[in-house]
Amino acid sequence: MRAQDRLTFIYLERCKIHRDANAITATDERGVIHIPAATLGALMLGPGTTVSQQAMVLMAESGSTVVWVGEEGVRYYAHGRSLAHSSRFLEAQAKLVTNQSARLRVAREMYAMRFPGEDTTGLTMQQLRGREGARIRRAYREHSRRTGVKWSGRDYDVESFESSDPVNQALSAANISLYGVVHSVIVALGCSPGLGFVHTGHVRSFVYDIADLYKADLTIPLAFDLAKEEPFDIGAEARRALRDQMHGGAFLDRCVHDIRHLLLPDNEDAADDELAENVVRLWDGSQRSVAAGTGYGTDL
Structure with a gap:
């Protein structure tokens, strides 16, 4: 899902956060809610939250950002890296x-x-x-x-x-x-x-x-x-x-x-760079690049 098509943010506090298939679950004394991970732009975790490793894996795979914040969401502590393939x-x-x-x-x-x-x-x-x-x-x-x-x-x-x-x-x-x-x-x-x-x-x-x-x-x-x-x-x-x-x-x-x-220049292709293929290339000097994952020793 493109960045501009996601939900902006969800703020959670005093709950336990786990994973259920492709959804993030938030559980407290009132029950459980399911949040589709791929629709999230940012998940803001406030005081009293506990998050599982699998929940974080799902957020990373979905390209969503996790931000740890303080009481009332007004102090930033840390963030998780989202998945961007293109540099x-x-x-x-x-x-x-x-x-x-x-x-x-x-x-x-x-x-x-x-x-x-x-x-x-x-x-x-x-x-x-x-x-x-x-x-x-x-x-x-x-x-x-x-x-x-x-x-x-x-x-x-x-x-x-x-x-x-x-x-x-x-x-x-x-x-x-x-x-x-x-x-x-x-x-x-x-x-x-x-x-x-x-x-x-x-x-x-x-x-x-x-x-x-x-x-x-x-x-x-x-x-x-x-x-x-x-x-x-x-x-x-x-x-x-x-x-x-x-x-x-x-x-x-x-x-x-x-x-x-x-x-970027205004005339450059407006493709969805954050969803580009996971392609790694090697710098070849100046403005050129060549394919990675290839043995070049035979050229010597």
Whole structure:
């Protein structure tokens, strides 16, 4: 199943996770639910979860990402590797991020995608960051005014979720879920989560790069709407609301399209690289490659 056709994410906590044929099972005192593994983009495991080896094998075989998170899903601990056969995206990403002019070009394009109608080609990274900061601050003010929810700035303590005000709690929960979904798409395409263009130095730099394309449209308005409603468990409601917004696959399709647009030439074949055949080749110098699994000693 293509990355853009999967469910975005499912968050589980305080349950035992096993495998039943081609489904993941989650068991607690209320019973058992079955989740088809091939339909999952990301499985987020919260506190109190126990997962079996066979369940992890099935997730790997299905090309789905497993992310271990903390209470309320707002702290990232680790992730499992998904199955990507093609290195085409990874090679393109590495080539672009290690060339200063190419990296700047991609970074400018990332900002251009957030400023429709504006020309970013001549702006420095400092100027682009300034514009982005002003855009996000403006978004916070507009949604605060729209909902009547007071906004005094971003306040996020990974050690104490409850210490933040409701809108910051909703932002934290929604953003972590967004990161999990974006992470699942990135590794499904065979890209590296750590090779970022704007963010750098972190194992999920590219995840933050891509997620930042969508926060103003998704998680910021969602957080203010929830803070206005004052639900009992705002973290859980934020995850459910974000999943509802992503329902139907349109977001996954958009995310795949945006990553492809940033890393590959627009005229390059749009085949499903994450489902390409498991073919290994040998580098032959310059731009050439030859078949692997062949004895070449007779050529000497």
